[in-house]
Amino acid sequence: MxxxxxxxxxxxxxxxxxxxxxxxxxxxxxxxxxxxxxESEPGTNPEELIAAAHAGCFTMALAFQLQTAGFTPEELNTEAAVSLVQADGGFKIEKSALTLRAKVPGLDKARFDELAGVAEKNCPVSRVLNAEITLDATLE
Incomplete structure (x- = not known):
């Protein structure tokens, strides 16, 4: 593909x-x-597109993890915040911070954390990023 x-x-x-x-x-x-x-002119930028790709990739990966484990999410909401910093005479994407809020009936917190961690580490965008990735996951 x-x-x-x-x-x-x-x-x-x-x-x-x-x-x-x-x-x-x-x-x-x-x-x-x-x-x-x-600045704040209307339009997009590479970091915003990477954030969208990371949020979408992780969320879909988690949906597949949940499905395989026998759970159907009612809702998964993920924000990815990508940090661009000056480094070594240029710029670098230093971090992608994922924040997840999930509603998954019948799922306990320990299993939720496990499945979310697997999704975070194995979604293709996480695997391609040369940056720190953090995950703040809340099961509602």
Whole structure:
């Protein structure tokens, strides 16, 4: 399976602008720039997209873990907060902090923590990130 996205950039790093498009069409000429990345101009940025990918990947991985263990989640809500820091003369994604709030009928906290930990360690996005990953999981 191969998934593709395309980036186009015009101009310098600080003053230029770009857009991102995915083959699925979910992103179609979506703007990104220095201002969408480091300020608050509307548009997206790579870290936001990595956060979305990590939240989605982890949540789906947990849904599969729960299904295999015989549980059906009523709801899984995950936030991923990706931290970009200056390091070694450039920038680095230092951390992805996952915060999960889950409603899973019939599941005890110990088993929930175990399944969430397996999902966090084995979702493909977690496996590709060269960053600290933390998980704060709450079973409601």
């Amino acid at each position: 191969i998934r593709k996205a395309h980036a186009q950039w015009r101009g310098t790093g600080r003053d230029g602008t770009g857009d991102l498009t995915t083959d699925s069409g979910v992103l179609s000429h979506t703007p990104y720039s220095f201002k969408t990345r480091f």
